[in-house]
Amino acid sequence: MKIAALETFLVPPRWLFLRIATDEGVTGWGEPVVEGRAETVRAAVHELSDHLIGQDPLRIEHHWQVLTKGGFYRGGPVLSSAVAGIDQALWDIAGKVHGVPVHHLLGGPVRDRARVYGWIGGDSPTDVAEQARAQVEAGFTAVKMNGAARLRHIDTPARTREIVDRVAAVREVLGDDRDVAVDFHGRMSTAMSRRLLPLLEPLQPLFVEEPVLPEHSRDLRRVVESSSVPIAVGERLFSRWDFRDVLASGIAVAQPDVSHAGGISEVRRIAALAETYDVAMAPHCPLGPIALAASLQIAFATPNFLIQEQSLGIHYNRGADLLDHLLDPTPFRFVDGYAARPTGPGLGIDIDEDAVRRAAETGHRWRNPVWHHEDGAFAEW
Structure with a gap:
């Protein structure tokens, strides 16, 4: 069997x-993308295809090594995301050839179901409380919320209290038997993190995500040591080498993205490395159905898995949602906040190719917002 063609679709x-x-x-599907740079990653995939056409698709590790190291200039989110989607598709093919789910090829399942969480939006305590209540009614046992909008390097006591009040409103709805994770998107400075995190301790968040930017990872130990709140990072780290020093800083949760961090092959290795530091895995995944399917295959084969992000109903998915390109939505029917172990071959989902081709006729040119402070200076989104 040989690789005959690679096709990409802006969906x-x-x-x-x-x-x-x-x-x-036999066909395999992957999801190689950097949000806001989809066309750039698409070009990278087609450049990398020169190494793949005519090759045996089952030599997954060999292809991973060549694609990541065969160029003199290595690394970065574009290359690692292009490789990630290719890697997912090759694992999908391998599972279909052998007639088993990918997690079977990774050593078999270590659990029967995987916990997932839902996203909530809203600006005021009332808004977030209402959305948290809706997720509870939908059966979820955990939610994730944005911690704050734009923040100054050191913001006011009023802004600090506003953040705490919003998290408190969600905690009141959830009670003590459910969890809330708080995502700061790298919007806080180290100083602001050290001020705020101790104030969140009584609310016991499951974790606080990306309190500081990845370029300030060397300061994570100071952030970690400032409070008992578990710290999660990793959506903007793209290899086990990126995670090496971060894991040693004392974080509680690693969040590699299977569509950014080299695919199933590399995220699996990151998980094993994280386990040696007593760090749990909560893979980042606000993307589409293929990325989620790949993430869940890892979840079922990973001992230190904690919880899985998924994008059903997320605010980004306007005009299309997670189930729109599946022939059978059953794999993503969550019961009591859990995903059942997939049993289908490969990634365990059947893509509606006709729906994908129709959607690609429209395509997209999504860009993330660009924020500014009141004084006109750039602000982190």
Whole structure:
């Protein structure tokens, strides 16, 4: 069996899908994308295809090594995301060839179901409380919320209290038997993190995500040591080498993204490395169905898995949602806040190719917002 062709599809709202075809009719799907840079990653995929056409798709590790190291200039989110989608598709093919789910090829399942969480939006305590209540009614046992909008390097006591009040409103709805995670998107400085995190301790968040930017990872130990709140980072780290020093800083949760961090092959290795530091895995995944399917395959084969992000109903998915490109939505029917172990071959989902091709006729040009402070200076989104 040989790789015959690679096709990419810009799929609204902000996704990029990849289809790898073989000369024996077996196809695999992947999701290689950097949100807001989909066309750039698409070009990288097609550049990398020169190494793949005519090759055996089952030599997954060999292809990973060549694609990541075969160029003199290595690394970065564009290359690692392009490789990630290719890697997902090759694992999908391998599972279909052998007639088993990918997690079976990774050593078999270590659990029967995987906990997932839902996203909530809203600006005021009332807004977030209402959305948290809706997720509880939908059966979720955990939610994630934005911690704050734009923040100054050191913001006012009023802004600090506003953040705490919003989290408190969600905690009141959830009670003590459910969890809330708080995502700061790298919007806080180290100083602001050290001020705020101790105030969140009584609310016991499951974790606080990206309190500081990844370029300030060297300061994570000071952030970690400032409070007992578990710290989670990793959506903007793209390899086990990126995680090496971060894991040693004392974080509680690693969040590699299977569509950014080199695919199933590399996220699996990051998970094993994280385990040696007593760090749990909560993979980042606000993307489409292929990325989620790949993430869940890892979840079922990973001992230190904690919880999985998923994008059903997320605010980004305007005009299209997670289930719109599946022939059968059953794999993503969550019961009591858990995903059942997938049993289908490969990634465990059947992509509606006709729906994907129709969506790609429209395509997208999604860009993340660009924020500014009141004085006109750039602000982190």
